[in-house]
Amino acid sequence: MTYPIRPIDEAEWPAFSGVLEEAFGWTPHPTQKERYKAETEFDRTLAAFDGDVIAGVTSIFSFTMTVPGAQLPVAGVTSVSVLASHRRRGLLTALMRRQLADIRERGESVAALYASEATIYSRYGYGRAASELSFQIRKHGSAFVKNAPQDPELRLRVAKPADVRAEMEQLFASVVSARPGRYERRSQTWTGLLADEEFDQRGAGPLRSVLAEDDRGVRGYALFRIKSSWDDNGVPDSELKLYELEAADPAAYALLWRSVLDRDLVSRIEAGTRPVDDPLIALLADTRQLRARWGDELWIRLVEVDRALTARAYSAPVDVVIEVEDDICPWNARRWRLTADLTGAECKPVEDQPDMTLPVTALGSAYLGDGLLMESLAAGLLREHTPGTVRALGTAMSWSPKPWAGLTF
Ligand SMILES: CC(C)(COP(=O)(O)OP(=O)(O)OC[C@H]1O[C@@H](n2cnc3c(N)ncnc32)[C@H](O)[C@@H]1OP(=O)(O)O)[C@@H](O)C(=O)NCCC(=O)NCCS
CATH class of the missing domain: 3.40.630.30 (Gcn5-related N-acetyltransferase (GNAT))
Structure with a gap:
């Protein structure tokens, strides 16, 4: 069964908010609801419809977020909810796929979120990227x-x-x-x-x-x-x-x-x-x-690997070929040569032999500088083909101070 997905208009707000209240077991005061509505960017909402019923929702805050050495437009994903009557039928998956396509079309290369449960988002390419x-x-x-x-x-x-x-x-x-x-x-x-x-x-x-x-x-x-x-x-x-x-x-x-x-x-x-x-x-x-x-705090998803990787700064020179696995955003799934030094970075599609093979989640985890590539290597979760290259990339992507958003969205 498919559920049509589209942004809501303001008249549909009570039903949209109702899904979130139901899914989270949240009983907001009317003033809290007004605040939530005032923060909502209606053109960045998405609702999945079962007939006339809104059964699943999500939305985005358009942020300018600090990344190592730069500030970027970042999609702040929020309000993710599916009615209990419709759970585990693939609504979240359909909403996430549509949302990632929308984010790409808008030109943002990075998405960020806070997860209510740590087991939900890695299947959509988000990696745990900051801790508190x-x-x-x-x-x-x-x-x-x-x-x-x-x-x-x-x-x-x-x-x-x-x-x-x-x-x-x-x-x-x-x-x-x-x-x-x-x-x-x-x-x-x-x-x-x-x-x-x-x-x-x-x-x-x-x-x-x-x-x-x-x-x-x-x-x-x-x-x-x-x-x-x-x-x-x-x-x-x-x-x-x-x-x-x-x-x-x-x-x-x-x-x-x-x-x-x-x-x-x-x-x-x-x-x-x-x-x-x-x-x-x-x-x-x-x-x-x-x-x-x-x-865990922020989770990060590289929506366009090459644009995201060239938008940030690096702590050390690095030159590696990475093979990225990404079955949700297939435009990322290929080999890229990342060449960076302290003055800038380049990320180009190549056919060369890869130095390592990484799920896109690993790049999301490393993106804000938390050093998590090394953690994944130590845990045996990365495939390194050229010894020493994960350490080289992990060192180049590490940053001080460590990432932290500090305010849940
Ligand atoms: C989390 C939530 C949005 C999932 O929606 P859903 O429509 O049931 O998800 P889907 O049917 O698309 O599930 C897709 C996959 O994710 C898994 N999954 C979904 N929710 C999960 C959870 N909370 N924990 C672990 N796995 C989960 C499903 O089992 C399924 O796995 P599969 O692809 O291996 O079969 C929904 O359960 C919900 O609204 N929860 C309460 C509110 C909440 O926590 N929202 C997240 C805010 S950050």
Whole structure:
């Protein structure tokens, strides 16, 4: 059975949103639904129809995302849902195939997503490309190393987030290109991030912010909530939930973390998503105090291998012939010679003997610089025909800082 697929118009929005609510078991407040609608790019939605019924959906945010050494238009895939009545009939597969063709036609060479389950997307060519850590830090035990940076010109300013939105937006825009995986935020994204209705607070109190600044302006900010409590013995036992901490330089970064970690009456700090190379790891004298938990973050799909590979920068010179396997986007499935140095890259179709044979997922995993090609080689998941070439490509594709988007879409 086939299910016609097309973008929806605005009148079909309730049915589109209904599929997502049903599939995720999500019961949004009407205000949350309005926010979701305001963020939706209707021309980039796709719905699969069973007669008049919308049975499967997906959509895209048109991002500018940082990749190693560049910023690119990237398709941010979201809202992927199929009704329980129609699951496992191939709707997702049909939606993914159509969506990848649309992305290619629009000229984007890379797609990105957050996966609700890690087992879904590799069959469509997405590779796990970024990871995150979450920290559970107790205040006592959070001392910094002795040589942590300090700048006497810096001072803190406590402010309501809504009052300093423009300053935070400006600071974020100044740091977005510093790390692969970060994406430029639209106004609606900030509205969602700073949303502070009672249902947004989930019992953890209003959103709060503190800025680090000097006479020349803002150098960083932290966004958090405080779940206030005392234990049965009357000892303060509040929890600080950190949402964002962004800074333009190390001294501002250290000061903001100190402000969060030293907060009076708070005994625990929960930072839900942080990069795997968060400078906090080097700043803490006792890194065990992070109580870090690892998780996958962004998944990346190279929609056009050659354009994607030439759009990013490389950490070392490399010259390899890669044979790419890709049964969803067959235009990628062939041999390519990638030649790159510190000044640029070229990727040309060739008929030469390959140095390695790779599934397109492996290139997606390596694309943002997380070093995952080496991990795949060590796991025996890659076929290397010329010894040493996977290491050479993996080294060239590695990047610092490590990729991290930092905000789920
Ligand atoms: C995930 C979801 C979209 C899959 O839709 P679907 O139409 O049932 O998927 P398909 O029938 O096209 O399945 C294609 C393949 O993926 C597999 N698959 C689908 N969902 C899977 C899952 N959650 N875990 C593992 N495998 C899955 C199917 O078994 C099938 O495998 P096969 O090709 O080897 O037979 C649907 O189950 C859903 O809406 N889940 C809840 C919401 C959600 O998690 N969305 C993803 C947001 S990132």
